[in-house]
Every structure is written in structure tokens, then in C-alpha cells.
Amino acid sequence: MTDRPLSSDREARLERASAYLEAYGAERRRWPEEAHALFDQICGDRRFEERRRAAARLDETLSAFLAPRADEALKERLLASFDPPSRRASLLSFGAGAPRWGRLVPAGILAGLSALGFAIGAATANTGVENDPAFSAPATFAYLSDQGDAPWANE
Amino acid sequence: MALGEENDEALVARAGRGDRAAASALVLRHTDRIFAASYRMLGDRAAAEDATQETFLKLWKNAARWRPQGAKFETWLYKVAMNACLDRLRKRGREAPEDAAPEMTDGAPRADDILIAAERRDAVAAAIAALPERQREAIVLCHYQELSNIEAAKIMDVSVEAIESLLARGRRALKDALIERREELMEGGRHDGPSVVV
Numbered sequence: 001m002t003d004r005p006l007s008s009d010r011e012a013r014l015e016r017a018s019a020y021l022e023a024y025g026a027e028r029r030r031w032p033e034e035a036h037a038l039f040d041q042i043c044g045d046r047r048f049e050e051r052r053r054a055a056a057r058l059d060e061t062l063s064a065f066l067a068p069r070a071d072e073a074l075k076e077r078l079l080a081s082f083d084p085p086s087r088r089a090s091l092l093s094f095g096a097g098a099p100r101w102g103r104l105v106p107a108g109i110l111a112g113l114s115a116l117g118f119a120i121g122a123a124t125a126n127t128g129v130e131n132d133p134a135f136s137a138p139a140t141f142a143y144l145s146d147q148g149d150a151p152w153a154n155e
Numbered sequence: 156m157a158l159g160e161e162n163d164e165a166l167v168a169r170a171g172r173g174d175r176a177a178a179s180a181l182v183l184r185h186t187d188r189i190f191a192a193s194y195r196m197l198g199d200r201a202a203a204e205d206a207t208q209e210t211f212l213k214l215w216k217n218a219a220r221w222r223p224q225g226a227k228f229e230t231w232l233y234k235v236a237m238n239a240c241l242d243r244l245r246k247r248g249r250e251a252p253e254d255a256a257p258e259m260t261d262g263a264p265r266a267d268d269i270l271i272a273a274e275r276r277d278a279v280a281a282a283i284a285a286l287p288e289r290q291r292e293a294i295v296l297c298h299y300q301e302l303s304n305i306e307a308a309k310i311m312d313v314s315v316e317a318i319e320s321l322l323a324r325g326r327r328a329l330k331d332a333l334i335e336r337r338e339e340l341m342e343g344g345r346h347d348g349p350s351v352v353v
């Protein structure tokens with residue numbers, strides 16, 4: 001009566017251990033830590049050892065696929081591609097890290113320059129230009145009259 | 156503390172502030188492993204170098220903003236690398252396994268043992284290249300890179316159970332492709348592909 005559950009436990013353990021063998025191979029260190037106790041318990045079981053030998057053959061075969069080492073030129077290229085992000089950020093977003101009032105400084109400078117330009121324009125609007133003989137209305141009209149194609153030429 | 160002793164997270168933070176020495180330490184620490192994983196995924200050096208370069212470009216771009224958020228830096232880096240490899244595989248389309256096998260180093264006569272080793276390597280590479288992408292990724296991360304199933308699951312965005320299933324199916328397919336070849340050889344049958352001694 002007692003053999004049955006024991007045998008059943010053993011079978012269940014073997015099945016669980018076989019599932020780990022299929023996924024992780026024959027080496028204990030490759031198994032998840034929580035399965036190490038199971039590995040230790042079942043080691044020595046004849047059927048487990050048979051399956052483990054088959055898994056070990058596959059592990060050994062897979063170990064033939066060695067990857068070459070990355071060469072130094074690649075490492076140099078990787079480092080050459082390093083663009084210090086802080087410098088890039090400061091160039092791309094001028095004033096982004098400044099306090100709120102600080103961000104208004106460039107806009108204020110632009111607004112001030114615009115206002116100054118407008119004021120200079122307004123101050124000079126009534127002086128100078130119409131006194132220049134080259135821009136005087138009579139001279140212009142006289143030139144057009146001489147050409148004979150002004151609408152008022154025959155008046 | 157010397158740069159080589161600093162943890163990845165500290166180095167990434169420093170690289171994010173523009174520290175070239177920290178960037179150099181990250182390159183020295185991670186390039187070989189990222190390159191090896193890419194090489195095993197893609198099967199050729201030039202493509203693996205491209206994928207590695209893309210991975211580090213993304214690192215430089217994101218270093219200033221990178222936060223651990225529960226994941227190790229290396230896990231994040233592998234995830235970027237695996238995505239770069241999968242993009243390349245999808246662009247490349249489904250190729251014959253032979254195309255993805257590593258190129259032989261030269262055609263000069265070699266000693267028998269070197270030849271056999273090269274043939275075995277090529278046969279394993281071809282068998283791995285013939286696996287479905289996700290099985291290949293699981294085998295590369297867990298078997299070759301020796302990451303834990305939990306790390307691999309994070310990188311692949313799947314559960315640990317799914318990783319175990321991918322690994323088991325991948326290993327079964329590799330066993331069929333490689334161990335069966337040994338049976339053919341032992342029987343003395345003719346074969347067209349490279350021989351494998353297991």
C-alpha cells in the first residue's frame with residue numbers, strides 16, 4: 001500500500017526533472033535555482049541518468065558553436081559614436097534647463113529689439129526722405145510728363 | 156572607486172551626463188557579450204557588428220533618460236540587441252540555413268581536427284539558424300549567454316513558462332537535426348551536408 005504513493009512520487013519527480021533536462025540541459029548550474037534541490041534528489045536515479053547523458057551529448061554538441069570575439073576596431077567605432085547627450089541636449093534645447101523666468105529671456109530680447117526697430121522707424125518717418133530731391137514728387141511727375149505716357153500728360 | 160568597479164547603472168548615468176570614460180567602460184564591459192549574442196542570432200560577423208553598433212547608438216541616445224525601473228541595465232541592453240537582430244532577420248526573410256552559417260575563415264588545407272571542429276561549428280550554426288526566431292532567441296540567451304530564465308523572459312516579454320517551452324522545443328529540434336546526423340554517420344550512409352561528431 002505504501003509503495004504506490006512512493007512510486008508515484010518518484011515518477012512525478014522524474015517527470016519534473018526530465019522537463020528541466022529538456023529545457024536547460026544536463027548541467028546543474030544551468031537549471032533554475034529553485035530546481036537545484038530536485039536535481040540533487042534525483043541524481044543517481046538510473047532513468048534520470050540515462051536522460052541526463054542524452055542531454056549532455058546535446059550540450060556538448062552545442063558548445064561547438066563558438067562566437068568570435070568582437071574586434072578592437074568595433075569597440076573603437078562604438079566609442080566614436082558616443083555623442084555626449086548633455087552637450088547635444090544643451091545645443092538642441094537652449095534654455096530648457098533654466099528656471100521659468102529664465103526661459104523668457106530670449107523672447108524678451110527679441111521683443112525688445114522689435115520694439116526698438118519700430119520706434120526708430122516711427123521717429124524717422126517724417127524726416128529726411130521726402131526732402132531728398134531724388135524722391136520729391138515734382139521731379140518724378142516732371143520725368144513722367146517728359147515721357148508722354150503719364151495719364152495726366154495732356155492735361 | 157575605479158570605473159571598472161562601478162555598477163552599470165552608475166556608468167550609464169555618468170555617460171548620460173557626457174562622461175566619455177564611463178561610455179568607454181560600458182563598451183569594454185558589454186561589447187563582447189552583445190556581439191556574441193548577435194553573432195549567434197544572425198550567423199555572420201558583419202550583421203552582428205551592425206546590430207551591436209545599433210544597440211550602442213540607442214544606448215548613447217537614451218543614457219540621459221535611462222532609469223532602472225526594476226530591470227537590470229544588461230537586460231535592457233540585451234533587449235535592444237535582440238530587437239535589432241530580429242529586425243535584421245525579418246528584413247533578410249527566410250533564408251536557407253546554409254546562408255546563415257558562419258563563413259569559413261579560409262580555404263587553405265587544415266589539420267583534420269580543425270576541419271572537424273569547423274564542420275561541427277558550421278553544422279550547429281546551421282541548425283540554430285533553422286530554428287524559429289523565438290526558439291533561437293531563447294537558446295541564445297539561456298544556453299549561450301547563460302542568462303537566467305527570468306532575465307530571458309524579461310528580454311523576450313514572455314513568461315518563464317513560455318521560455319521553458321521555447322527552450323524545450325528548440326533543444327528538441329536541435330537534437331533531431333544534430334544527433335540524428337550522428338546516427339547516419341554511424342550507419343555509414345551517404346550525406347550531403349557537413350558531418351557532425353557528437
